[in-house]
Amino acid sequence: MKKDKSEKINRIILIGILFVQVIFMIFYCDMKKGFFVDEVWSYGLANSYYHAQLEDNNSLENVKISSELFKKYLTVDEGKNFKFGSVVNNQMHDAHPPLFYMVLHSVSSLFTGTFSKWFGLIPNIIYFVIVMFLLLKISQCVSDNNIFFIAVQVLYGFSIGAINSVTYIRMYMLLTLWCLLFLLENIYLYQKEKLKLSNYILLGIATLGGMYTHFFFIIFAFIRQFY
Numbered sequence: 001m002k003k004d005k006s007e008k009i010n011r012i013i014l015i016g017i018l019f020v021q022v023i024f025m026i027f028y029c030d031m032k033k034g035f036f037v038d039e040v041w042s043y044g045l046a047n048s049y050y051h052a053q054l055e056d057n058n059s060l061e062n063v064k065i066s067s068e069l070f071k072k073y074l075t076v077d078e079g080k081n082f083k084f085g086s087v088v089n090n091q092m093h094d095a096h097p098p099l100f101y102m103v104l105h106s107v108s109s110l111f112t113g114t115f116s117k118w119f120g121l122i123p124n125i126i127y128f129v130i131v132m133f134l135l136l137k138i139s140q141c142v143s144d145n146n147i148f149f150i151a152v153q154v155l156y157g158f159s160i161g162a163i164n165s166v167t168y169i170r171m172y173m174l175l176t177l178w179c180l181l182f183l184l185e186n187i188y189l190y191q192k193e194k195l196k197l198s199n200y201i202l203l204g205i206a207t208l209g210g211m212y213t214h215f216f217f218i219i220f221a222f223i224r225q226f227y
Contacts, residue, residue, distance in 0.1 A: 006146075010146045010149070010150075013150065014136065014149065014150065014153060017150065017153050017154060017157065018129065018132055018153070018157070021128075021132065021153075021157040021158065022125065022128075022129065024157075024158065025125055025128060025162075025163070025166045025167075026125065028163050028166070028167050029117070029118070029121040029124075029125070029166065029167055032117055032121070032167050035117075035169070036168070038170055039120070039168065039169040039170065040074070041094070042100075042101065042104060042120060042169050042170055043073075043074040043075075043104065043108070043115065043119075043120070043169075044073045044074055044090075045087070045090045045091060045094055045101055046087055046090075046101040046102075046104040046105040046108060047073075047074060047075055047076045047104075047105055047108050048072070048073045048074075048086075048090065049077055049080045049083060049086050050086045050089050050090070051073070051090070052089070052090040052091075052092075052093035052094060053093070054069065054070075054073055071113075071115065074115050075108065075112075075113050075114060075115050076105070076108045076109050076111075076112050076113070077112070077113065078112050078113065080109075081109035081110075081112060082105070082106065082109045083105075084098075084102055084105065086105075087101045087102050087105050095215075096171065096213075096214060096215070097211065097212040097213055097214065097215065098212065099171075099174070099209065099212040099213045100170070100171035100174050100213055100214075103123055103174070104119060104120055104123070104169075107119045107120075107122070107123060117169065120169030121166070121167065121169065123174075124165070124166045124167075124168075124169070124173040124174075125166060127166075127173040127174050127176070127177045128162065128165070128166050128173060130177050131173070131176050131177050131180055132153060132156075132157055134177070134180040134181055134184055135152055135153065135156060135180065136149060136152070136153065137184050138180065138183060138184050138187065139152045139153075141184070141187045141188075141191060171213050171214050172214075174209075174213050175210065175213050175214045175216065175217060177209075178206050178209040178210035178213055178217060179210060179217065179220055181202060181205070181206035181209075182203065182206040182207060182210060182217075182220070182221060185199055185202050185203040185206060186203070189203075207221060
């Protein structure tokens, strides 16, 4: 009975910490004013209809970029909603797999002709919540100390790395999610005598998700095979 009460209190503490962290992230997202050039490419590659660059010849020399041209590049045109073939095509002219851009395009498609930083930030906040859950699960595989669980949640959740990953509208928060899910399921492979079908499914999802988010994931997954 005492143990159950203690676990309930710890669960409330962890939920409370996560709630504060989400508010913390929303605060930093709200303060975001400018965009790094790669964030601009995120929107353009996700939403520009079969047009990866602002100009067909990929050259911006002596080109006058009007506000209308720029808006058209960053937003989804009427009737061009959920055109994932365009997203894949644009990424064939870039360097990254398309999953992150597909998500950004999906959110943008709900608001035709509109640009907002929140189209990229809200998915990142959702990824962050899932990442914190995965970190807790990984922590529980390493230790049974509640102080350790809380320390891990606090040290990462309030870190500059976490803030940057959430507020930077690129694929790195999503990549963190896939890496941690991949790590968790591999830990289960070593620790559990018998795995459920869901473990293998989640491992497959993490592998495919990671590979379709960033090519760095392949290096991460490859190195894991030697341990």
